[in-house]
Every structure is written in structure tokens, then in C-alpha cells.
Amino acid sequence: xxxxxxxxxxxxxxxxxxxxxxxxxxxxxxxxxxxxxxxxxxxxxxxxxxxxxxxxxxxxxxxxxxxxxxxxxxxxxxxxxxxxxxxxxxxxxxxxxxxxxxxxxxxxx
Amino acid sequence: xxxxxxxxxxxxxxxxxxxxxxxxxxxxxxxxxxxxxxxxxxxxxxxxxxxxxxxxxxxxxxxxxxxxxxxxxxxxxxxxxxxxxxxxxxxxxxxxxxxxxxxxxxxxxxx
Numbered sequence: 343x344x345x346x347x348x349x350x351x352x353x354x355x356x357x358x359x360x361x362x363x364x365x366x367x368x369x370x371x372x373x374x375x376x377x378x379x380x381x382x383x384x385x386x387x388x389x390x391x392x393x394x395x396x397x398x399x400x401x402x403x404x405x406x407x408x409x410x411x412x413x414x415x416x417x418x419x420x421x422x423x424x425x426x427x428x429x430x431x432x433x434x435x436x437x438x439x440x441x442x443x444x445x446x447x448x449x450x451x
Numbered sequence: 452x453x454x455x456x457x458x459x460x461x462x463x464x465x466x467x468x469x470x471x472x473x474x475x476x477x478x479x480x481x482x483x484x485x486x487x488x489x490x491x492x493x494x495x496x497x498x499x500x501x502x503x504x505x506x507x508x509x510x511x512x513x514x515x516x517x518x519x520x521x522x523x524x525x526x527x528x529x530x531x532x533x534x535x536x537x538x539x540x541x542x543x544x545x546x547x548x549x550x551x552x553x554x555x556x557x558x559x560x561x562x
Binding site: 348376383384385386387388391429431436437438439440441442443444 | 482484486492493494495496499501507509510539541543545547549550551552553554555556
């Protein structure tokens with residue numbers, strides 16, 4: 343089993359739609375979780391850290407479910423500019439940050 | 452404050468050549484990482500370091516070497532380049548528990 347798994351998609355949604363991605367992780371000792379956004383041929387950029395209590399930033403909400411070992415990202419009112427690849431990452435107490443394959447989102451007019 | 456700086460941005464190597472990818476950060480981060488990303492794929496961890504003088508293998512270390520003699524620099528060495536090492540290489544750094552800052556990447560082609 344891969345350490346971090348994501349559905350690669352692509353997710354094709356119309357503008358204004360709500361879309362959700364999940365990411366599962368296998369390391370029960372994982373301590374920190376992140377969502378990154380990556381545009382084509384660019385470096386990943388931090389979108390959100392994921393806390394046990396959840397985290398919301400405008401149209402974006404991230405949640406952590408430790409019992410089922412997954413994190414989620416919800417995007418409300420999708421914009422064309424949200425089209426990108428979304429990477430989830432987890433790290434434990436060793437300092438390693440492991441990423442999933444990434445989920446591609448295409449928002450259509 | 453430049454963040455994480457990678458050089459070169461692009462490089463073409465012949466099979467069997469060697470090279471060093473440079474990575475420098477000016478944020479006084481203890482933790483530094485090297486990833487590779489193949490087309491349409493996620494990031495695979497090659498090596499990482501939790502401080503000067505300390506390095507450890509990631510998911511795909513074969514064919515690479517690293518050193519960490521200072522907090523700021525974390526070079527990645529390819530000794531005998533192979534076509535399978537054609538990829539985009541990203542360096543990153545962080546404080547433990549914080550988000551990771553990435554460099555803009557090095558696009559390497561081995562022919």
C-alpha cells in the first residue's frame with residue numbers, strides 16, 4: 343500500500359460547483375498534513391495546513407479524520423483559476439514529507 | 452529574502468556524465484528535501500536532511516548522493532546519469548510542522 347494515495351482524476355467541474363478531494367495515508371504516526379497546489383510546470387505552493395480541528399480559508403476547507411486516516415479538501419464556488427493539481431502531503435516525527443500522486447482539477451466555464 | 456534557490460534551471464546531460472544540483476535557502480530552516488517529479492506524477496522524496504551533517508534516504512535514493520555541510524546548502528549529486536533520471540527536481544525546506552517552501556525546480560534531461 344502506498345504511503346499517501348489520491349485519486350488522480352481529472353475532476354472536471356463547472357464554474358461555481360463544489361468539489362471535494364480525499365487523500366488517504368497509511369502511517370498512523372503521521373503528525374502534520376498539508377494541501378499543496380501545483381500549476382503546470384511550476385513548483386508546489388502551500389494551500390493549507392490541515393489541523394485536527396479542521397481548517398478553513400475562504401472557499402477552501404480542509405479536514406482530518408485520524409480514525410479513518412484520511413484528509414479532505416473542499417472547494418466551494420469553483421473558479422476557473424482553481425484549475426490545477428492538488429497534492430496532499432503528510433509528515434511524521436522523522437521529518438520526512440511524503441506526497442500523494444496529486445489530483446487534477448479542471449474548472450470549465 | 453530569496454527563499455529557496457535552485458540552480459541550474461535547465462540542464463541536458465549525456466549518459467554517464469555527472470553533475471550537482473544546487474539548493475540554497477536563506478530562511479534558517481533546519482529541514483531540507485530533494486524531490487523528483489516525473490511527468491503526470493507526484494513528488495517522490497529522494498533524500499532529506501534534518502540539520503547540518505545529517506542526511507537520510509527517502510523513497511527513491513538510488514543513483515543520487517547528498518551532503519549537508521551548512522544549514523543553508525543542500526546539494527544533490529548525480530554520479531552516472533541515466534535516462535531514468537530525466538525529471539524535474541525540486542528542493543524544499545521547512546521548520547518542523549510548518550509548511551514547506553519549494554524552489555522553482557531544475558529540469559534535467561539525460562540523453
